[in-house]
Amino acid sequence: xxxxxxxxxxxxxxxxxxxxxxxxxxxxxxxxxxxxxxxxxxxxxxxxxxxxxxxxxxxxxxxxxxxxxxxxxxxxxxxxxxxxxxxxxxxxxxxxxxxxxxxxxxxxxxxxxxxxxxxxxxxxxxxxxxxxxxxxxxxxxxxxxxxxxxxxxxxxxxxxxxxxxxxxxxxxxxxxxxxxxxxxxxxxxxxxxxxxxxxxxxxxxxxxxxxxxxxxxxxxxxxxxxxxxxxxxxxxxxxxxxxxxxxxxxxxxxxxxxxxxxxxxxxxxxxxxxxxxxxxxxxxxxxxxxxxxxxxxxxxxxxxxxxxxxxxxxxxxxxxxxxxxxxxxxxxxxxxxxxxxxxxxxxxxxxxxxxxxxxxxxxxxxxxxxxxxxxxxxxxxxxxxxxxxxxxxxxxxxxxxxxxxxxxxxxxxxxxxxxxxxxxxxxxxxxxxxxxxxxxxxxxxxxxxxxxxxxxxxxxxxxxxxxxxxxxxxxxxxxxxxxxxxxxxxxxxxxxxxxxxxxxxx
Amino acid sequence: xxxxxxxxxxxxxxxxxxxxxxxxxxxxxxxxxxxxxxxxxxxxxxxxxxxxxxxxxxxxxxxxxxxxxxxxxxxxxxxxxxxxxxxxxxxxxxxxxxxxxxxxxxxxxxxxxxxxxxxxxxxxxxxxxxxxxxxxxxxxxxxxxxxxxxxxxxxxxxxxxxxxxxxxxxxxxxxxxxxxxxxx
Numbered sequence: 001x002x003x004x005x006x007x008x009x010x011x012x013x014x015x016x017x018x019x020x021x022x023x024x025x026x027x028x029x030x031x032x033x034x035x036x037x038x039x040x041x042x043x044x045x046x047x048x049x050x051x052x053x054x055x056x057x058x059x060x061x062x063x064x065x066x067x068x069x070x071x072x073x074x075x076x077x078x079x080x081x082x083x084x085x086x087x088x089x090x091x092x093x094x095x096x097x098x099x100x101x102x103x104x105x106x107x108x109x110x111x112x113x114x115x116x117x118x119x120x121x122x123x124x125x126x127x128x129x130x131x132x133x134x135x136x137x138x139x140x141x142x143x144x145x146x147x148x149x150x151x152x153x154x155x156x157x158x159x160x161x162x163x164x165x166x167x168x169x170x171x172x173x174x175x176x177x178x179x180x181x182x183x184x185x186x187x188x189x190x191x192x193x194x195x196x197x198x199x200x201x202x203x204x205x206x207x208x209x210x211x212x213x214x215x216x217x218x219x220x221x222x223x224x225x226x227x228x229x230x231x232x233x234x235x236x237x238x239x240x241x242x243x244x245x246x247x248x249x250x251x252x253x254x255x256x257x258x259x260x261x262x263x264x265x266x267x268x269x270x271x272x273x274x275x276x277x278x279x280x281x282x283x284x285x286x287x288x289x290x291x292x293x294x295x296x297x298x299x300x301x302x303x304x305x306x307x308x309x310x311x312x313x314x315x316x317x318x319x320x321x322x323x324x325x326x327x328x329x330x331x332x333x334x335x336x337x338x339x340x341x342x343x344x345x346x347x348x349x350x351x352x353x354x355x356x357x358x359x360x361x362x363x364x365x366x367x368x369x370x371x372x373x374x375x376x377x378x379x380x381x382x383x384x385x386x387x388x389x390x391x392x393x394x395x396x397x398x399x400x401x402x403x404x405x406x407x408x409x410x411x412x413x414x415x416x417x418x419x420x421x422x423x424x425x426x427x428x429x430x431x432x433x434x435x436x437x438x439x440x441x442x443x444x445x446x447x448x449x450x451x452x453x454x455x456x457x458x459x460x461x462x463x464x465x466x467x468x469x470x471x472x473x474x475x476x477x478x479x480x481x482x483x484x485x486x487x488x489x490x491x492x493x494x495x496x497x498x499x500x501x502x503x504x505x506x
Numbered sequence: 507x508x509x510x511x512x513x514x515x516x517x518x519x520x521x522x523x524x525x526x527x528x529x530x531x532x533x534x535x536x537x538x539x540x541x542x543x544x545x546x547x548x549x550x551x552x553x554x555x556x557x558x559x560x561x562x563x564x565x566x567x568x569x570x571x572x573x574x575x576x577x578x579x580x581x582x583x584x585x586x587x588x589x590x591x592x593x594x595x596x597x598x599x600x601x602x603x604x605x606x607x608x609x610x611x612x613x614x615x616x617x618x619x620x621x622x623x624x625x626x627x628x629x630x631x632x633x634x635x636x637x638x639x640x641x642x643x644x645x646x647x648x649x650x651x652x653x654x655x656x657x658x659x660x661x662x663x664x665x666x667x668x669x670x671x672x673x674x675x676x677x678x679x680x681x682x683x684x685x686x687x688x689x690x
Contacts, residue, residue, distance in 0.1 A: 055685060169581060169588075173539060176578045180546060183571045190556055192567040195549060218620065226613040228654060390653070391665065393616075394644035395673050398637050401624055402677055406687045414624060414690075422617065430531050452565040460564045 004357075008130060011357030015365060020063060024362075027064040028369030029377075031071020033384050036079050037392060039224035041088045042072035042272070043329040044396075047212040050336045051403040058340035059358060065336055066359065067366040069329050070122060070312045073272050074370045077114040077305055078381055081107060083231040090272030090311075093280040093304035099234070100296030108238035108378070109246070113298060114305045115374035116247050117254060121306035122367045124258030125265065125313030130360050132266075133349075137321040137356075140346035145450045145457065146465050150474035152447035155324045156440050157478050159269025161485055163433035168485035174432045178440020179447065181206050188449050189456070201412040208335040208441055210404035210413040211420045215434050216328065217400040218421025221393045223428060233385055240378050250299050253283050257306035264307075265314020269439035271327035272308040279307025313363050320344050320356055324443070328435045331442050339407070526597035527604040533589035539582030546575035612652055619644055633689040637674035642666045 015024070027049075034045035045068050053061035072088060079087030081098035091098075094114065101110035143151070156179060160171030184195045185205025196202040247254075257279035264275035283303030284293045293300045315326025316333075323345040325331035337344055342355055349356065404417035424434060458464055465471055484490045553568035555561075604610070619640065627636035645666035649657045681687040 052685075169585060173578065173581045173585070176574055176581065179574050180571065180578065183574065187567050189565060190559070190561060190567060192554060192556060194553065194567055194571065195546075221620075222613045222616050225616045225648065226609045228609065228612075388649075390648035391645055391669055394641040395669065397620055397623075397644070398641065398673055398677055401628070402681055402687075402689070405690065406681060406685065409687060411629070411690055414628075418621070418624060421620075425613065430528065430535060448570040452569060455564040456562050460562055 004130065004134060007353060007357040008360060011354065011359075011361035012364065014059070014354075014358055015063065015361050020060065021365075023060055023064050024067055024365045024369055027067035028071040028366045029373055031068035031366075032075035032078075032370070032373055032381065034068065035072035035075020035077075035091075036087045036381055036384050037387065038079055038083070038085045038087055039220055039389055039393065040072075040396065041216060041220060042069050042076075042090065043212065043216040043327075043332060044220055045069075045072050046329045046332045046336075047209060047216060048399050048403045050209055050332060050339070051406045053336070054339070054407060058337075058342055061336065061340055062333070062342070062355075062359070063362050065333055066362045067369065069333070070309070070363060070366045071370060073308055073312055074115070074118040074305075074374065075381075076308075077118065078111065079385060081110045081114060082233050082235055082382065083385060084234075085231050088272070090276055090308040091304070092273060093276040093307070094301060096280070096294050097297045097300035097304070100294070101298070101301065102234045102236065104296055105236045106238060106296070107234060107236040108240040109242060109298075110301060111378065112240045112242035112375065113246065113301055115240075115371060116242055117257075117302045117305035118309040118374070119367045119371045120247075120254050121258045121261055121309035122313060122363060122370075124255065124306070125262045125310040126360055126363050126367075128259075128262045129313040129317055129363070130357070133317050133321050133356055134353075136317060137346055137349035140321055141350075143346060143470065144468070145454045146468055146471045147474065149447055149450035149454060149465065150471055150478065151322060151324060152443040152450065154474050154478050155268035155443050156436055156447075157481055158267055159439045160433070160436040161481055162267065162270045162274055163435045164431070167431065170430075170432045171436050172482075172485075174427065174434070175436035175440045178437040179444040180440075181211070181437075182441050182444020183448065188445060189452050201410065205445075206416055206441065207408070207413060208331065208438075209407060210416040211441060212328075212332055212335075212438060213400050213404045214417040214420025214422075215424035215438065217403075218397065218417060219424035219428055219434075221397055221400070222421065222425040224389055225393055233382060235382055241375050246298065250302050253287070253299050253303050254306050256282060256286070257303040258310040261307040261310025262314035265311035265326050266317050268318055268324040268326060269328070269331075269435045271315070271329070271435060272311040275311035275314075276304045276308035279303045279310075313360075316359055316363075320348055320359065321346060323446075325439060328438050331438045334442060526594060527600040529589050529592050529594070530597050530601040531604075532585055533593070536582045536584075536586030536589060539578055539585065543575045543577075543579030543582055547572055547579065550575055612648075615647060615652065616644075619647065628690050634674040634678040637677060638670045641670040641673050645669060 031045060034040045035042060046065050049065055049068050053064045056064070073090050076087030076091035077094045077098065079085055080091040080094035081102050084095050084099040086092040086095055098110050098114065101107065156175035157172070160175040161168045164171030182205070184202055186193050186203055193203055260279045260282055261275040264270055264278055280300060280303050283299055284290055287293065287299055289297060289299060311327060315330045318324040318326045319330040319334060323334060325334055334344055342352070400417060401414055404413045405411065428434065454465060455462065466475060484493065550568035550572035553566070555566045555568070623636060623640035627639060646662060649662040650659055678689065681689055
């Protein structure tokens with residue numbers, strides 16, 4: 001424990017240099033702007049910035065990427081409040097109460113509360129990250145090849161289930177497609193080339209960064225330009241810095257939303273949007289002012305903003321300790337870490353434990369940045385919202401092209417970006433979630449390698465996959481998740497429970 | 507994690523297609539997934555089993571792709587059957603309307619501009635020239651042709667010129683001078 005505190009202090013001190021502080025400032029501000037601009041999402045921002053931070057030192061590169069990530073998740077609330085359009089999908093729940101508050105002439109208060117809630121949410125998540133990640137990393141050292149196979153499968157299944165609540169089938173299909181994409185190229189057990197069709201560029205497989213830039217950049221541009229609607233900015237000149245009493249009044253909602261958000265973040269591939277909706281729903285259920293929800297409830301706004309911001313540090317827990325991305329943007333972070341020679345996974349805490357505490361420190365500093373920028377730069381951020389998307393999207397597409405080209409400097413990656421953009425756009429239009437697809441691409445190799453390595457170790461006997469305790473538990477959870485997503489099964493199970501409870505009460 | 511909200515409707519101003527169109531889109535997608543699944547399964551089945559190298563027969567490279575392709579085929583079948591069960595008269599027309607709507611047209615224009623720029627212009631012209639043309643054309647098309655109401659030409663022309671010059675100059679200079687990337 002004391003050791004951890006010492007390392008945390010070292011992590012904080014590590015970034016107290018002029019260069020780091022400068023990077024924190026511009027990256028957080030850039031993140032807020034990216035989040036505030038409708039059509040630019042956190043994942044897109046992080047994916048595009050990987051190219052720009054390619055030449056930086058590893059710690060500074062991760063610093064910039066993380067600041068953009070957490071800044072963008074916050075920045076989306078601005079758009080949600082003033083325009084009633086979520087700036088990023090993460091702030092969709094914020095529109096429900098944020099915009100009505102703006103219509104009542106309380107835009108300043110809404111922006112202020114969103115800022116403090118985001119900061120508090122991130123802080124709750126940071127505490128969880130600093131406490132849980134070392135424990136999880138230690139537990140993960142006991143994981144063998146069998147457990148990692150199940151974990152990879154669990155990540156794709158749970159992400160498919162939770163990112164497409166209405167229709168888990170589409171989530172599963174997206175996950176399988178992602179896993180199939182990962183099968184392309186050289187496999188790692190026998191070094192055999194699969195599905196390359198004689199194209200040399202496919203030998204190394206499909207790189208994650210161009211695929212992400214396509215699925216979250218180009219596809220998003222197509223989606224944004226498809227729409228006609230122009231929204232009107234509703235702002236008011238009331239005070240932005242919130243009163244301490246307003247913040248403290250809903251302290252339990254804040255704490256609960258922060259914890260829910262953190263746990264949603266820990267679940268692989270389930271991101272900020274689910275975190276916000278889950279905390280919003282929980283707050284509504286527990287609230288004494290339930291009738292105000294959707295009509296400008298401060299509590300609803302606080303729950304949504306705390307919930308989505310707490311996901312960011314929460315998502316870093318599995319990302320750093322298991323190399324299972326906690327959200328789509330965290331998947332990009334994993335790819336970026338590998339580019340910079342940092343290997344997330346169970347060995348991270350033994351090989352380079354300082355990385356975890358540096359990430360904690362980065363999130364802490366970016367929270368300070370969000371507080372400062374969010375409460376002071378009200379007017380400039382409103383003018384950012386007025387940028388016409390016709391002018392913006394052309395420039396963003398150029399960045400998508402350069403961003404996917406620059407890392408390996410081959411046109412093939414640009415073609416990958418275009419292919420993923422167009423296919424991603426079509427899949428999105430048909431309501432397939434993108435997160436399981438991305439998770440599949442990143443976990444495909446882990447799943448494939450560990451399944452076959454396990455079978456090789458046992459000389460073809462699959463029983464350890466089911467008899468080792470941790471394996472058995474994860475396997476049961478997966479089976480349960482899939483069964484519950486079949487409507488007929490879940491209906492019967494629910495009926496069973498309600499009958500049981502009605503008998504108990506009656 | 508069981509008490510997640512039933513995804514409340516997000517109040518985003520989208521002109522999304524109606525449900526009947528989605529049912530038929532699901533049918534088409536389901537059939538495509540079945541074909542894809544079977545094709546991948548064939549590829550996995552006929553994949554080299556490396557018998558020469560005497561590897562454990564269960565660790566063949568085609569194992570996981572084969573399992574995944576089966577899973578995809580099953581999901582495709584479920585999607586197709588579900589769509590057939592939900593189908594109602596006239597939903598093909600809804601799908602046709604959704605595909606031929608103005609919104610899809612706008613997306614197609616973006617796609618066409620992007621493809622001409624990336625596959626045609628980049629590589630034949632110097633990068634800065636290609637980028638200038640793309641940004642200029644993109645802004646002009648969407649402000650003066652596909653916008654409702656259309657914007658006056660002169661201000662848009664000036665803005666488009668300005669943004670195109672600044673973008674192509676900045677991107678080219680930053681990547682070639684600062685990051686030392688040889689742009690295509």
